C-alpha cells in the first residue's frame with residue numbers, strides 16, 4: 001500500500017484508514033454545523049435588512065472573537081485557529097447577507113443614473129443600488145442620443161467613466177441636471193473631478209473613491225474615500241447607504257487624497273509594471289520561479305502578475321492621471337539609483353545603516369506588518385496543492 005510515494009505496512013494502512021474514517025465523520029459534522037451557521041446568518045441578514053443595519057458589525061466581531069479565543073485556549077485549541085476559521089466564516093456571511101438585499105435609506109429617490117454604468121465599477125454600484133431598492137438607469141457610451149430622457153428626474157447621478165474623460169464629460173454633458181439632484185463621481189483622483197462637478201452643477205456634489213477593485217464579493221470592510229463638495233446634508237443618505245453595504249467611509253481633503261494616490265496608486269502600480277516588464281525582458285521562467293519560490297515571493301509575484309490579468313487602459317488611466325505622480329516616480333528611481341551605487345561600491349555598512357534608518361522610520365508599523373503578513377503567507381502556503 002502506498003500514500004503518495006511512501007510505502008506503508010498493512011497494519012499502518014488499517015490504522016490510518018480507521019482514524020481517517022473518524023476524521024471524515026467529524027468533518028461531516030462540521031459541515032452540518034456550517035449549514036446551521038449559514039441559516040442563522042441568513043436570519044440575521046433578514047433582521048438587519050428590515051432594520052437598516054450594516055452588514056459589518058465590528059464590535060460584535062471583536063467580542064465574539066475574544067470569547068472564542070478564550071474558550072479555544074481552555075480546550076487546548078490554538079486561539080489563532082478559531083480566529084482564522086471564524087474570520088473566514090464571517091467573510092461568507094458578508095456574501096450571504098448581501099443577497100438578501102439592503103434597506104433603502106432614501107425611498108424618495110425615483111431615479112439613479114450611472115454614467116459608465118456598464119463598466120466594471122459601474123456594474124458593481126448598479127448592483128448594490130438595485131439590491132437596496134433604487135431604480136437604476138445606465139447611461140453608457142452608446143446611450144448619449146437618449147441622454148436627456150435618461151437624466152430627466154434623476155435624484156442621483158453617479159459618474160464612473162475613465163479618468164481621462166471624466167472632467168470633460170462632466171463639463172460638456174451634465175449642465176442641465178435637476179437642481180436637487182446629487183452629482184457624485186467614483187474617479188480615483190478627486191480634486192479635478194470635484195472642481196468640474198462644482199462648476200457644472202449648482203446642487204449637491206460629492207466626490208467618492210472606492211478603494212477596491214470591482215471583483216470584491218462584498219463591500220464589507222472595504223474603504224470608500226469621501227471628499228465633500230456641496231450641501232452635504234442632501235447626500236447624507238447616500239453615505240449612510242454605502243455604510244449599510246458594510247464599507248468604511250473615510251473623509252478626506254481632495255488635495256491630500258490625490259497626493260496620497262501618487263504613492264499608493266501611480267508609483268505602486270508603475271513599479272509593479274516595471275517589475276513585470278523586467279521579468280518579461282529577462283525572459284524569466286515563471287514556472288521554475290514559482291517552484292523555487294518562498295511564500296512571500298509567491299505573494300509578490302501574484303501581486304505583480306495580477307496586474308497583467310487586467311485592463312492596460314485602466315492602469316494607464318490611473319498612472320497617467322496626475323502629472324505630479326512623475327515627481328513621486330522620479331524620486332523612486334533616484335532612490336533606486338542611490339541604493340544601486342551603494343551596492344556597486346560594496347558598501348555593506350552603508351546598506352545596514354540605511355536599513356536601520358528605514359526600520360526606525362517604520363517604527364511600530366514594521367512589526368505590525370510582519371504579523372499581518374505572517375497569516376497572509378500561511379494562507380498562500382495553504383493554497384498549494386502539491
Ligand SMILES: O=C(O)C(=O)C[C@]1(C(=O)O)C=C[C@@H](O)C=C1
Pocket residue numbers: 041044045055056057058060061089090093094097
Ligand atoms: O452578528 C451579526 O451582526 C452578523 O451579521 C453575523 C456575523 C457572523 O458571521 O457571525 C457576520 C457579520 C458581522 O460583522 C458580525 C457577525
